[in-house]
Amino acid sequence: MDRIAKGLEADGILTGAGKTKWWTSTINKILRNEKYIGDALLQKTYTTDFLNKTRVKNNGIVPQCYVEGNHEAIIPKDIFLRVQEELVRRRVVKTSANGKKRSYSCNHCFAQIVICGECGEMFRRIHWNNRGCKSVVWRCISRLEPTGQECHARIVNEMVLENVVVQAINTLLGDKSTYQAQLQQNIAKVIRSAQQNTADGINERLQRLQKELLKKANSKEAYGEIADEIFKLREQHEKCTVAFVLWT
Known part of the structure; x- marks a missing residue:
């Protein structure tokens, strides 16, 4: 939302009040x-004092x-x-072992996908100054703030992390036989499941859940289970679509 606001200001777009x-x-x-979207939620506010309005x-x-x-x-x-689904998804990206909820961050391509193998927390990108030597590193959150977990994960330099990721991608692309066999198995599995859950049926279920999610969100009711099911159906729909394209 910060970026949207900055973009509107950079483009010279005024607010509804002309600011x-x-x-x-x-x-x-x-x-x-x-x-x-043409809908209306009535009774967002109510009158507590009719004399003073x-x-x-x-x-x-x-x-x-x-x-x-x-x-x-x-x-x-x-x-x-x-948009409502994305707002829900970004609210809680990961729940730590101690119950603390981590919010969404999109400042870097590695954000929220580098997970500690020892304590299960996420790695955070920080600017490191070690005796006058400045660098950008990734460090486990358990070593940056009190999480109730003792962690001994080492600090990872960002350049090392980038090189490791590139090597992993090159290794995967270099050995086509391995991932092609796995891809074929995944396609066959998706096609079998698609026979039971067609794309039309998934779309219909998604529309019902989206409306229910919107109503619950507006009325301040719990909607975590609905959001989880929507994300699963989205993933299932994408798999069905990919399988159909590759199959044809």
């Missing part, structure tokens, strides 16, 4: 506002009503629902 400054809270509200945010005290197709939409619903 040049964009706040991330404004971007957040825009991304979650169902009015852009005081209204407060409805946190479940008063029943809410979600109306679809209330007015003309300006954003396709499927794009809006994908």
Whole structure:
């Protein structure tokens, strides 16, 4: 959301109030506002004092009503629902062994995919200054902050990490027989499962879950299980699509 705000400011786009400054809270509200897809959530606020006309945010005290197709939409619903899914996914990327939840970060291509083999925590990118020698390294979070876990994982220089990844990719591409055999097995497995769960059926289930996710998110209800099922169905749908293309 910070990048969206900076992009709007760089392009000279004004806010609804005609201001040049964009706040991330404004971007957040825009991304979650169902009015852009033609729907309306009623009773977002309610009156607590009719004499003073005081209204407060409805946190479940008063029943809410979600109306679809209330007015003309300006954003396709499927794009809006994908945004809601992404917001949920970025909220908690990984839950540590001590129960702490790690949020999303997209500052580097290795972010959140380098996992410690000793304690299971993620590695974090930091700028290292060792006796005047500056470098960029990756270090286990357990060695950077108190996590309740004792870890002895070594610091990894970023250049070493980059070289290891490149070598692994080259090794994989160099030995085609190994991954081609695995790819064929994966394709066959996907095709078999696709016979039971067609792409149309998955899409239909996704649409129902997306609407349910949106309603629960707006009414502040728990929707973690729905989000997990949506992600699984998305992955299953992509596998079905890839299998169909390769098969034909």
